[in-house]
Amino acid sequence: MWVAGVDGCRAGWIAVVLRVDDPHAHRIMTAPTLAAIADAPEKAEVIAVDMPIGLPERTDGSGRLPEQLIRPLLGQRQSSVFAIPSRRAVEAEDYGEACAIAAATSDPPRKVSRQGFAIFPRIREIDALLRARPDLLPRVYEVHPELAFWALNHAEALGQPKKVKGIPYGPGMALRRELLTRSGLLPDELIHAPPPRGAAQDDLLDALAGLTVALDIARGGGQPFPDPPGRDAHGLPVAIWTLRIS
Template sequence: MWVAGVDGCRAGWIAVLMRVDDRNTHRIVTASTLADIADAPEQPAVIAVDMPIGLPDRTQGSGRAPEQLIRSLLGERQSSVFAIPSRSAVEAMDYAEACTIAAATSDPSRKVSRQGFAIFPKIREIDALLRARPDLMPRVYEVHPELAFWALNECQALLQPKKVKGVPYGPGMALRRELLRESGLLPDALIEAPPPRGAAQDDFLDALAGLTVALDLARGGGQSFPDPPGRDAHGLPVAIWTLRR
């Protein structure tokens, strides 16, 4: 059985695929679409992707329930958890229009951050894919790298940021690699591998974090926020998953 940890990147998506029964059998790839990863020759049984799945018609408070639940766990890292607005706002192609719709479909009224808007195309892609191919829903899980590192760090928020002012921060990156090593789930050679063309080092690190969750899920672990997951109006799951601790 193969699993995959996936993150968005400049090339589209970066995926780290691994056999559950042999951590030394793995492959790092980039793909232009998430469907390409789901349909890869390995046919990953679990795909843990750092991208929101399941969109509300309206938002109450600071985003979806999963985002509100995990922020309290992440301490100073909670700013990495974007508040995802309503489906109609995510479907807007123009930033000003997205802000107007988001403000009208949220309580309290909230606009859209520029960072959040930048990932809307990938949110729309995964949303369209799962709605068109519901057979993929049991295989695809939403994850957040900082929540994965929280679990790997004995359920403690990390004190070092991964980035400072948009630039990878050496000590924070090193801390996350060390947590991956200490988990024993991944080989050192994979953790220290360079990212492929079209992906940055932090994209690769986030995909590795997702891979640890995928491995745990494949072995019968995993925990979701909320538990059990919610469902949106189209039946898509609404939950962020991490390793069970």
């Protein structure tokens, strides 16, 4: 069985695919679409992707329920959990229009951050893909890297940020690599591999974090927030997954 950890990057998507029974059988790849990763020769049976899945019709409070549940766990890292607005707002391709729709479909009224708006095209892509191909629903899981690292750190929030002012922060990156090493889930050559063209080192690190969750799910673990997952108006799952904490 193959599994994959996936993150967005300049080239589109970065994925790390790995064979569950032989972690030294792995490949790092980039692809312009998520469909290309799902249809890759390895055909990963669990794909853990750092991108929201399942969109609300309206937003109450500070985002979807998964976002509200995991923020308190992450301490100073909770700002990395964006509040995803309504489906209509995500579907808007103009920033001003997205803000207006988001404010009109949220309570209290909330506009869209520029950082959140930047990932809307990828949210629309994964949303369209899963609605068009329901056969992928049992294979694709939403994850968040900081929640994965929280679980790898024995349910403790990390004290070091991964980035400072948008620039990778050496001590924070080193801490996350150390957690991946300590987990014993991934081979060292993968943890310290250089990113492929079109992806940054932090993109690869986030994909590796997702890969640990994919491995845990494939082995019968995995922990969703909420548990059980919800469903949006189109039947897509609404949950952020991490490793099960024993």
